[in-house]
Amino acid sequence: MKRIFLAAATIFLSASMAFAQEQQPASHPKVLPMFGQVAKTDAQQKADEKFLTSCDKSFESRTEASNFFMDRGWEYLNEGQVDTAVYRFNLAWLLNPDNYNTYWAFGLVENSRGNSKEAIGMLERALEYQPNNSLLLSDMGSAYLQQYLSDKKKKNLKQATTFLDRSLKADQNNAFAMSSLSQVYFHNKKYAEAWDYLHRGRDLNIMSLDYNFLSDLMTRMPDPKGIFRIETEAAEAAN
Structure with a gap:
């Protein structure tokens, strides 16, 4: 369990450093729900595969990994670091598109940003599960x-x-x-x-x-x- 936790922390730290180093603008897909719902480049797809493979080695399941990143996202959101929180929610969604909490979180973020139509769409997805x-x-x-x-x-x-x-x-x-x-x-x-x-x-x-x-x-x-x-x-x- 300790090994898994340390490995998860390593993945989390790597993701955090990459995010900080790139200093994403507000319109960057990484800080938009579901990565902006835009097609990814080959390089981005390879980066996703590398991330998923790392999580597969560090967690018992992708569901567990998704929940881990959701928890980190909520922590950042409570601290007012919205963009960083959305990136964590995106990782959680990437790991498990059936995690209804990701759509719930996206809905709350969109509503707080004044995008109520987008918020409603995300919350509708969450309600399909709950x-x-x-x-x-x-x-x-x-x-x-x-x-x-x-x-x-x-x-x-x-x-x-x-x-x-x-x-x-x-x-x-x-x-x-x-x-x-x-x-x-x-x-x-x-x-x-x-x-x-x-x-x-x-x-x-x-x-x-x-x-x-x-x-x-x-x-x-x-x-x-x-x-x-x-x-x-x-x-x-x-x-």
């Missing part, structure tokens, strides 16, 4: 919500509602689904319902609270519970 995954469904709902904010088409808001409802059906305690539903109700001008879902999500997980959205909601309707107040109102109350 159709009842509550968190995945809520991320799809969030992607449709972002798409609505971009094009203001009601059909996207309806799609967001559909996926968020499915998410809560799969897990009634999904705080992030509730947070996104709060925003859906807000855009439908149903502010009382928006507050209800915001509070329910916050009570379950404070991390689900979007403070920018909270500010917008407070300008349309005061918090019925009186927990959140606009600064000027809070100052007047203090005096």
Whole structure:
């Protein structure tokens, strides 16, 4: 096991050094989901084969290797190193195209980059493997919500509602689904319902609270519970 771990670390370090040395521009296939979905050159294909062969010698299976690189990708993503994270996700995908987590990760990255249409496409692939995954469904709902904010088409808001409802059906305690539903109700001008879902999500997980959205909601309707107040109102109350 130690030998396998050391070998895996060597592969990981080699990949990291190669990535750093090349200093990929943002448009380079290595930092785009599924390597940009473009045809590879002969040299690139040979490099892929060499990488896969090395992994075959170091891991018990490509599934295990794929999961290893997914974990490293999440670590980089949590550190804010998005491009490096995407490269790791690409390696995980190369090792196992049936690893639904790769498509999930690609979807989250694309949504964070403002590419909601691309995000929806990636999340659809993930849902083919995990159709009842509550968190995945809520991320799809969030992607449709972002798409609505971009094009203001009601059909996207309806799609967001559909996926968020499915998410809560799969897990009634999904705080992030509730947070996104709060925003859906807000855009439908149903502010009382928006507050209800915001509070329910916050009570379950404070991390689900979007403070920018909270500010917008407070300008349309005061918090019925009186927990959140606009600064000027809070100052007047203090005096």
